[in-house]
Amino acid sequence: MKESILKQNEKSWDELADDFFGVTALPILGCSIPTEDELHLFPDLSGKCVLEMGCGSGHSLKWCAEHGATELFGIDISEKQLCTTQKLLEESGYTCTLFHQPMEDNSNIPQNYFDVVYSIYAIGWSTDLEATIQNAASYLKQGGTYIFSWDHPLLHCVDLETVAISGGNRTTTMKERIIFSGNYLEEDYYTFEKHGNALTLQNRKISTYVNALAKAGFAVEKIVEETNTKVLEKSSDFGSGYYADFKAKHFPLSIVFKAKKL
Helix, strand or coil, X not given: CHHHHHHHHHHHHHHHHHHHCCCCCCCCCCCCCCCHHHHCCCCCCCCCEEEEECCCCCHHHHHHHHXXXXXXXXXXXXXXXXXXXXXXXXXXXXXXXXXXXXXXXXXXXXXXXXXXXXXXXXXXXXXXXXXHHHHHHHHEEEEXXXXXXXXXXCHHHEEEEEEEEECHHHCEEEEEEEEECCCCCCCCEEEEEECCEEEEEECCCHHHXXXXXXXXXXXXXXXXXXXXXXXXXXXXXXXXXXXCHHHHCCCCCEEEEEEEEC
């Protein structure tokens, strides 16, 4: 099953690559969450070697280079994404080493080599979270930093609805509210379509991430569950979008983990 999911997702991301050029890349860490410029999760990258797992269009690697990283490595399941990354970095004057493989596969990647391994909104595409995080640990030097971000696990459990509330004098008021419509405990695969392309993901609990990090020999240094000030302070109309600001005013849409290899 996992092999078929990987093949399906690879094909779809080759088709969707152009639509996600530069989307959710450093300093952006996720949806409606403070940026890296505000959180300062990454260490000083001067002279450092970094690896991005799920490098997409290469914009986060470019950000790392602009902040002093001297060795850039990237992994992605999509060959089209890797071509985009190669072109972007070359045009920006940077060199990089890229690997066309899923995050679950650790072949060809240098071991105990990197100062920082990170994944910006990509880890959710892994079909084997424990293997992916174990791989990250094997790539890092002792004391190295591992950072990854993804949808907050609560996001798939909630929905928005408008209900009619009857009052006195036969008046009716429309009330917008957030409802708990999913099951946080279920870590099932689900498939959806994006521009006609099928994509499959798996829901995971926060404890699943933390336990996988501990099993791989990481110490969690920080978990970020916040909504940025811009969203919290602006007036937001009720909206039913998956990443709607109305939701972000009530719970975080994204989550970020920072860990250290022991």
